[in-house]
Amino acid sequence: MDINTENLAEQALEIVHSAGATTGQVRIAQHDNRTVALRDGQVENVATESSIGLSVRVIHLGAWGFAATTDLTSAGIKFAAQKAIEIAKISAAVSTDRVELLPEPQVGKVSWNLPFEIDPMQVTDEEVIELLKKWNSVVTKNAVVHHVDAHAAMGKDLTYFADLDGNRISQQRVRTSAQLTAVHIGENGFDDMRTCAPPAGRGFEYLLGTGWDWDSELAALPEYLDEKTKAPSVSAGNWDLVIDPTNLWLTIHESIGHATELDRALGYEANYAGSSFATIDKLNTFKYGSEIMNVTGDRMADFGLSTVGYDDEGVAAQEWDLIRNGVLVGYQTDRNIAKKIGLTRSNGCAYADSALHPPIQRMPNVSLQPGQQDLSTNDLISQVDRGIYIVGDKSWSIDMQRYNFQFTGQRFYEIKSGKIVGQLKDVVYQSKTPEFWASMKAIGGKQTYLLGGALNCGKGQPGQTAPVSHGCPTAVFENINVLNGKAEAGL
Amino acid sequence: MSNLTLSQAVDYAIELLSDSGGVVVGEVSNTANLRWANSSLTTNGNTVEQSLSVAAFLPINDPATAKNIGTAVGIASGQITDLASVANLVDKSRQSALAAGVAEDANDLPTGVAAKDFHDVPASVDLAELEHIAIGLNKVFENKHSEYFGYCEITIDTLYVATSAGMKTRFEQKTSRFELSAKSIDRKRSAWSGQSGTSLLSVDVHSHGVEVDQGLKFQENQIEIPAGKHKVTLSPSAVADLMIYLMWTASAREASEGRSVFSAPGGGTRIGEQLTTRDFNVVSDPEFPGLQTINQVVSLGSSSFTSTFDTGLPITKSELISKGKLSSLGSSRHAASLAKLPFTPLADNIIVTDTSGTGSLLDTAKRMQNGLLITCLWYIREVDSESLLLTGLTRDGVYVVENGEIIGAASNFRFNESPVGMLNRIVDAGQSIACLPREWADYFARAKVAPLTISDFNLSTKSDAI
Known part of the structure; x- marks a missing residue:
């Protein structure tokens, strides 16, 4: 400067x-x-x-x-x-x-x-x-x-x-x-x-x-x-989904990233972005997803959009667990709200998008950890009898407490008997956060891990945008409700 | 900014651009806000932001023949402290123009004149507006049966716009916004009320408190309603959120290129097509009483809707949908010429009317006899561009109407609907009122919209969110 x-x-x-x-x-x-x-x-x-x-x-x-x-x-x-x-x-x-x-x-x-x-x-x-x-x-x-x-x-x-x-x-x-x-x-x-x-x-x-x-x-x-x-238009119904990191990062962002923001859980965003189903009483007991689900928050990941040395309240960058073996174990905090739930230290998530806005609790890099076994995406696809492999993000929407969500993607490949047979189109997947993550039956290894993210995550009044990254491997989800986008429009 | 005023900085930038032309916009945004949650104030602020934006034009010559082949434009924005920092922005914008090459939308700037008030100082916000809200909230917070959340903001934007074609205009625009949410202590019920305008002093906090308390009262009787296609009455706020998205998509260029819901099969646009048999209208009008907004194009950048080269052209009333028929599509001059349609710049407001609409939101909901009254829509996103299928959630009150009376409340739902497709399912409407669009208020707060009753509204799945 x-x-x-x-x-x-x-x-x-x-x-x-x-x-x-x-x-x-x-x-x-x-x-x-x-x-x-x-x-x-x-x-x-x-x-x-x-x-x-x-x-x-x-x-x-x-x-x-x-x-x-x-x-x-x-x-x-x-x-x-x-x-x-x-x-x-x-x-x-x-x-x-x-x-x-x-x-x-x-x-x-x-x-x-x-x-x-x-x-x-x-x-x-x-x-x-x-x-x-x-x-x-x-x-x-x-x-x-x-x-x-x-x-x-x-x-x-x-x-x-x-x-x-x-x-x-x-x-x-x-x-x-x-x-x-x-x-x-x-x-x-x-x-x-x-x-x-x-x-x-x-x-x-x-x-x-x-x-x-x-x-x-x-x-x-x-x-x-x-x-x-x-490509043929998809048949609506329940499908197994193999979700590529290029799509899954956004589902993580919406259904885990925002849901584990402590200011939301405490009601500070209730008029605007909303609150969270992951309330304080659920900490350390709530089964967020299947046992292979481990999610961390960090402000330290290489090339992460939320990576810093210190947050906007002077707290040094850290890494911590949000979900361990499928159980909610942590939140994202700043120095004010961390004190409200009896924590001894903020994990450094205060951020302001410009000098003209006050720091509020914003999302760190929130990432789903890869599986112990280094499975490839093809390994995961081979486990699926009838399913859809989804690549790339597109439309997204989730409710005020981060339960009901709906996503689309860029490409949808039909899987038959463990093999990709060609693209489908008009695929829309819809679920509820705990049900969706409970249905995660397999997870890829490090070789499938990718850091996705967005530059424009919105929150707060007055509105602020923040860049944030989300790492994840490819993962398999059973029996997810798939809608046909054209049929939903009455076409 | 030392002793250099923003209007002087604009003048100096235009002087520097006099050889090849350009557009300069100085903006001062003065805003004050309060935020509250759990019946206590949380964050607040008073900020003053000044910036100068320079769009430099540059003639481009053919390297072989040295003949002029067009004009380039580059844009640079930043804060300024002195004349040197102004010159720096002009240099940066020229460098960008040189890199950009001939602008596809290059056109002659309209000639303009210098306004007498051009050098008037920017308006500032009076913190008494916040105090008015704080006093009102103190009373509302006395009700310990509910908890209150919300936000208010008053902003005064002062723009100093000058072009190398002689325009020097000062615009001043005030925008206020007030939102109040109430939740039951067990957090199983939630209601919202909002108001847009030009001053927080016009907000009756008490009446908003009464409205949200009434909403919570209605919600004491929770009624199980399955997902599916329902007859619904959408509040003006909910209709505004859907129609604003429709307006943002109503681009002449995209439609004529075949890549929009407003594209006609086989080529051309759907202009002239009857979208509903009702006398339904979607209008943008900078002079509309109560919703006045900037009535000249001020553009730093190009898109299908606007062009830097159009800066200074008048914005007049545009009827996108008139008597139920698609009548026009938004455009810059360049986009209009590509689409072979009239130039249609859109103003920063929306007026949605149904000429046969009568009565209030509640009157409209009662006339529905049986159905759902939806207060707000939230997290609206596009699912399918061809149909303009949008998804989103209902929020803060889905009321069950039975035999013309509100008898309780349903859960929230995810909807999948097209704001274009639903027009031919309008079965009733109320009178248009000024409203605050819940979803888009950060970007678009000037709306006067009718409540609409829609048959077979697609409430795709239930949402457990409160």
Whole structure:
């Protein structure tokens, strides 16, 4: 950052300290982002965005006060610090719930950087555009493709956190993603097929082939689309599903990731994102799924989108169990809510998507661990007599307490007697979280493990988005309700 | 931002762009909010965000002939502190334009004039608006038979928009939003009430409290209703969420390319097709009383709906569906020319009416005689693009209507429905009222919508969620 972050932060801390705040936290964050979009090989948009701001969060009279500004002058800092105190006073008059934070060991002055090879914000626009044009030309060689939408997004965050406890933490993270969708227009409608590459906590090297085989996926995409246009529509009913990590990560995100957020379990999101069926009384007893189900939360995974050195309350990154042998054993916490359920330390899930928003409890990397036996996806498919192998994510929806969900995907392969016989289409799978995870009868090994994820997980009011990763192997689920998307629409 | 005002920064950027043209938008967003849960305030904030966005145009010449072959556009946004930081953004946007090459949607900017109020300072939020809500909540929280959750926000956006074709306009837009949820202590019942507007001072917190308490009362009698196709009355909020998605999908370009629910079989669009025999209308109108919004195109970026080159063109009333017939589809000038349809920029509001609709939501539900009254829809996502099949959940109140009276409440359900396909199953409607779309309020809060009764609404499966 091209500003004197330390000086600005010290000014703000001095004001809130003088006003009597018991807790004072200052965050200065710079977010640089670039998006490039091509439509049918033509550049539709190329845009860069850089934002920088400062926020002051206090606990005063037992209540939160938060204010933020993009005016990084002494006057702007003074405005934000005084507003934070003023709002805490308004809140204190109506708050029955006094805010207290769990203590956290002081780390002092530290810095942490997510490793990468090529800074995605230093690459030129030309390089990104040329890459997407090359991809476009690869898929349009096949006449089945009539339209192509290609998109790349990359970003870099520089943050500085300072508090009245003496912490001064500087961090740097990057992320990179791209998607390409091929569209076929037929006589009786249209179909599309999208790449499955997930966004990653990597530099621009990711789009050049480090961590994902773009060349193979792009070369195969038109064939996948062609087969889909000719595929039979699925028969609704119960099917065994073999779910690829490119699809299962999203099911994990919705049915486990959000369900094990402690703020949801405590009701803090009840008006908006919702609450959770995984309430506190179920901790250490609730059977979430089958015994082969082990799920961890972490802020440390290599290339993870939620990976940090320290969270936005100064808590060092950790890894912990959420579900062990199918039983709920943990939550995601920040320093305020962890104290409410008697924990002795936050596991470091406070996050704000910009300096203009207050940190709230956000999702770490939540990952389903692979099986002890290193089974391949083909090994798993061979165990299924009548089923569907699902690849890639598409539509998703889940209810307010994370029970009833419905997902689709990019490709659906019919399995007969342990072998793939061809694509199906219009597949929609629907289940309830505990029933779905209880039906998981087999799980792939490390060789099938993949880190999926999203850049745009939404939560909170005012709304915040967060990038997050989810690792998982391929897994097999028995007797899952499959709907036909066209039949559901009455067609 | 030192002594440089945002409007001065916009002026300076336009001056720097004078040789090749462009569009500059300065934005100040001043917002204050309160959030509460479990009958206690939780988070809050007051933020002021300023940014400058520059869309630089650049003539592109054929390297062989040196003849002009078109115009490129690149966009850069960021915070500014001084004239040098403005110049830096202009440089960045030019670099992006150079990389982008000829813009497919390049067009002449409309000529404009400088408004007298262009240099007026940005409006700021008065924290008295939050205090008004906090005082109201104190009273609501006295009811210990329920727990209350919710959120309120007041935002004033001030935009300084200038183009190299002479336009210099200042827009000021206020948006307020209030939401109150109530849950029974055993968390087996839940109700919601919301209100959009331009000031939190107009919110009667007490009346919202009465409304959600009444909802919880209705829910004391839980009635088992199986999943399946039911006659339902959708609240204005629920209808708004479905019709907003329909509007977001109503793109002339996608339809004409054959990749939309509004594409006609064999080519062309479905414009002119009767979607329902009722006198049903979906309109976007920036001058609509109570829902006024920006009445000129302000675009930093290109899509099927909008183009940077259209900045400054007037937005007028657009009838997407008129008397039940698909009448127009949204577009930029470029998209309209590709689709061979009239240019149709859409405003940031939606008005949904059924001319024969009478009475309130409750009146409409009672006229249904037997069916379900659905308060809110949630987690709406597209399942099938060809039919525009959407899925989602009912939320915070599915009331059972029997013989024209509410007799209790059902569980929540997952629905699978198309907002286009369901139009020919509208059997009754009420009067349109201003409402807060539950799902899309973060992005779209200006709506005046009628409650609708729909036959055979597909409630696919039950949801145990409260």
